[in-house]
Amino acid sequence: MARPRTPLLDRERIAATGLQLVAEQGEFSVPQIARALGVQTGSVYHHVDGRAGVIELIRELVCELITDEALAADPWDRALEEWARSYRAAFAAYPRAIPLLMTTPVRAPKVLAHYERAVARLREAGFAERDVMPLLTALENLILGSALDLAAPEAMWEPSPETPLLAGALATVGPGRADAAFELALAAFLSYARTLLDGPSEPSGP
Amino acid sequence: MARPRTPLLDRERIAATGLQLVAEQGEFSVPQIARALGVQTGSVYHHVDGRAGVIELIRELVCELITDEALAADPWDRALEEWARSYRAAFAAYPRAIPLLMTTPVRAPKVLAHYERAVARLREAGFAERDVMPLLTALENLILGSALDLAAPEAMWEPSPETPLLAGALATVGPGRADAAFELALAAFLSYARTLLDGPSEPSGP
Numbered sequence: 001m002a003r004p005r006t007p008l009l010d011r012e013r014i015a016a017t018g019l020q021l022v023a024e025q026g027e028f029s030v031p032q033i034a035r036a037l038g039v040q041t042g043s044v045y046h047h048v049d050g051r052a053g054v055i056e057l058i059r060e061l062v063c064e065l066i067t068d069e070a071l072a073a074d075p076w077d078r079a080l081e082e083w084a085r086s087y088r089a090a091f092a093a094y095p096r097a098i099p100l101l102m103t104t105p106v107r108a109p110k111v112l113a114h115y116e117r118a119v120a121r122l123r124e125a126g127f128a129e130r131d132v133m134p135l136l137t138a139l140e141n142l143i144l145g146s147a148l149d150l151a152a153p154e155a156m157w158e159p160s161p162e163t164p165l166l167a168g169a170l171a172t173v174g175p176g177r178a179d180a181a182f183e184l185a186l187a188a189f190l191s192y193a194r195t196l197l198d199g200p201s202e203p204s205g206p
Numbered sequence: 207m208a209r210p211r212t213p214l215l216d217r218e219r220i221a222a223t224g225l226q227l228v229a230e231q232g233e234f235s236v237p238q239i240a241r242a243l244g245v246q247t248g249s250v251y252h253h254v255d256g257r258a259g260v261i262e263l264i265r266e267l268v269c270e271l272i273t274d275e276a277l278a279a280d281p282w283d284r285a286l287e288e289w290a291r292s293y294r295a296a297f298a299a300y301p302r303a304i305p306l307l308m309t310t311p312v313r314a315p316k317v318l319a320h321y322e323r324a325v326a327r328l329r330e331a332g333f334a335e336r337d338v339m340p341l342l343t344a345l346e347n348l349i350l351g352s353a354l355d356l357a358a359p360e361a362m363w364e365p366s367p368e369t370p371l372l373a374g375a376l377a378t379v380g381p382g383r384a385d386a387a388f389e390l391a392l393a394a395f396l397s398y399a400r401t402l403l404d405g406p407s408e409p410s411g412p
Binding site for chain 2: 025027095102103104105106107109112113116119120123130132134135137141142145146148151152153155156157158160162164166168170172173177178180182184185187189192193195
């Protein structure tokens, strides 16, 4: 009698299972993925480059949600703005993946290609090469902080009679408090970035 | 024969054990705390207001690391700057606590008192009441995003021959890439906040 066909174990299913575990637990292990897929742990390792390889597959899945075309928009500040909104939405869908992905080196070719386009867009806009990574990282930090905040409750503080000023400030905040804070941070970032472009140009030559 | 004295089970030990679990796993459970302290789960519940109560104790422990006096500095932008640096350092020590604490309502009296002082400082500086929470939240998002980034490897991208622009931009970044991005984001935030103060004053009356 033929053995039942083993379930298809491809990189896509491994990635999707890993992402689901991270979404639930903030973590995953390769044996957990194997159990969820009903296969031996060793079989999973045949398809991926270790645990680090699974992290990169998960990174690719989340980053696929970022609208790549946003970076092509004109002018550059509209491009960054649209990219930031779509980036925040992608990670807001998987807030528990943020610490894992933020603290593991980026190796996924598709994601590196995405960074390459972001760097290209900033260089095209006229930013000095040395400003590009601080700008991108500062923007990512505010995006990812805001994505975590979007996963927070709307009523994030429970003021008491001892905190009347906090209560007053909270009372002026309408629905969408996380959006208001994100918009403020994004506006602050973009106006600062504009001043870097208006500044004196880099001295040429070594 | 006298039974051995049961280990002292106070809120401080529960908090410290909870924080240690969160630092290691990004999560904790009350039974885990009980096991770590060698007591019954029910005994832990006698000392705290459920799991939510433990989260607030953990929040107090982390927030104790924030220099409260920073907020008293003059002028207000120096106060926010020092507060932000100390806030980032506190959470950089416990990056895995960030998602848990960012997505649970703040109830700890000491932490609410800290927010009360931050709101008071911004109101004293002349910020409109309606701007206070968006400002504080935007600043916290960039602080916490940067704290996670500080826990990331110094070499966060592994560029390939397919990403020459990324490789070039990375080559210009010296040591302390996370600090450079944080300083940029903080400078951007503070200059934007200054423009809110310089703007037209609020119309008076309802």
